[in-house]
Amino acid sequence: MYPKIELHVHLEGTVRPATLLEIARRNDYALPADTVEGLAALYEYRDFEHFIEIWILTTNALQTAVDFRQVVVDYAAEAAAHGAVYVEAIFSPAERVARGLEWDEIFAGYCDGAHEAKELHGVTVRLTPDIYRGATGEAAENVVRYSSAYRERGVVGVGLGGLEAQFPPEPYAPVFELAKSEGLGSVPHAGEVAGPESIRGALDALQPDRIRHGIRAVEDPELLAELAERRIVLDVSPVSNVRTGAVGSLAEHPLPKLIEAGALCSISTDDPAMFDTDLTRDYEAARSLGVGARAAFEAGLAGALCDDATRERLRQLGNSFDWAEVPEAELV
Numbered sequence: 001m002y003p004k005i006e007l008h009v010h011l012e013g014t015v016r017p018a019t020l021l022e023i024a025r026r027n028d029y030a031l032p033a034d035t036v037e038g039l040a041a042l043y044e045y046r047d048f049e050h051f052i053e054i055w056i057l058t059t060n061a062l063q064t065a066v067d068f069r070q071v072v073v074d075y076a077a078e079a080a081a082h083g084a085v086y087v088e089a090i091f092s093p094a095e096r097v098a099r100g101l102e103w104d105e106i107f108a109g110y111c112d113g114a115h116e117a118k119e120l121h122g123v124t125v126r127l128t129p130d131i132y133r134g135a136t137g138e139a140a141e142n143v144v145r146y147s148s149a150y151r152e153r154g155v156v157g158v159g160l161g162g163l164e165a166q167f168p169p170e171p172y173a174p175v176f177e178l179a180k181s182e183g184l185g186s187v188p189h190a191g192e193v194a195g196p197e198s199i200r201g202a203l204d205a206l207q208p209d210r211i212r213h214g215i216r217a218v219e220d221p222e223l224l225a226e227l228a229e230r231r232i233v234l235d236v237s238p239v240s241n242v243r244t245g246a247v248g249s250l251a252e253h254p255l256p257k258l259i260e261a262g263a264l265c266s267i268s269t270d271d272p273a274m275f276d277t278d279l280t281r282d283y284e285a286a287r288s289l290g291v292g293a294r295a296a297f298e299a300g301l302a303g304a305l306c307d308d309a310t311r312e313r314l315r316q317l318g319n320s321f322d323w324a325e326v327p328e329a330e331l332v
Helices: 018-026 036-042 048-059 065-081 093-097 103-121 137-149 170-181 196-207 217-218 221-230 238-243 254-262 279-288 295-302 309-318
Strands: 004-010 084-090 126-127 131-134 157-161 187-189 210-213 233-236 265-267
Touching: 004 065, 004 093, 004 210, 004 233, 004 265, 004 279, 004 295, 018 036, 018 065, 036 048, 036 221, 048 157, 048 217, 065 084, 065 103, 065 137, 065 196, 084 137, 084 309, 093 131, 093 137, 103 126, 103 137, 131 137, 137 170, 137 221, 157 170, 170 196, 196 210, 196 217, 196 221, 210 217, 217 221, 217 254, 233 295, 238 279, 254 265, 265 279, 265 295, 279 295
Parallel strands: 004 084, 084 126, 131 157, 157 187, 187 210, 210 233, 233 265
Antiparallel strands: none
C-alpha cells in the first residue's frame, strides 16, 4: 500500500450509517431514517442542494465533545487502512453552535480526536473549520477567533463551504483577512457547482492557499493558467463530483484537462460515508483520469498547511518510499 495525503474531508460526512445510528440513539436525535438501509437510500441526491439538505438533517445528530472526538478517531482508523499518513479535516462549528452547543466543546472535541488519532492510528490530522455560506458576520468571525485559539492543538486554516451558487465569496473577504492575520490558512470551496467566477472571486477576495474543488476552472483558460502558474493546489474529489451532479459522469470529469494545463490536483473523498466512497476508490477514480499515486502524493504535500517539521517528515516519507513497487498503472 502506498502513502496518501488527503486534504479535503468533512468529518461530519465520514460517519458510516451504523455509527451515525448509534450516535443518534445516544443523543436521542431522530434521524430521517432508522436503519442502515434507510440512510443509504437517503444518500441518493437529486442535486447539490438536496445533498446539503440531507447533510444538515443527518449531521445534526453530532451533539457532544464525545461525538466529535469519536468521528475523528474513527475516520483516522479508516483512512489509515487506505494508506493515509496526513489528513486535513473539515468541520462546521457554527452550525452546531446555532443548535445550542458551545464553541469550546466543539473545538476541544475535534482537537482531542486529532491527538488521539495520531496516538492510535499513526495518522497526522490537522483541522480546517468551515464557515458556512450564509453565516452571520459574528458567527464567521467566531469561527476564526476560535480557530486561532486552538492553533496549538492542530487547527491550521479556515474554509468556506455550503451553498456556493447562492453565496459568492467576496462578502467574506474581511473575515479571511482576519484569518490570515492570525496565521491561519485560507482554504475555501469554489468552482464546484458555481463557475469560474466563483474561483476568481475566491482568488481575489480570500487570499487562498488552496481551492477546494476548483474543477470548473477548465471553463476559463486564463484562470486555469493562473492557478497553474501560482501553484495553487486544487482539492479534487472525483466520486463526490459525480454523486452531487457537479459532473455528469466520471468519464466527463475535467481532471484530465486540469492536469494537462499544469494544475496541481490533490485527491480526497469529501464526504466518504455520504458518497459511498473511500480514499482508495477516489484514488482509483483519479488514476483512471490520469493522476497516479506519486503525483497525488506530491500535490498533497504541496498543498498541505502543516508546519515545516511535518512537511519535511512527509517529504522524506515520499522520497524514501519505493514507488517502483506500485503497479505501473497506478503511477500514471
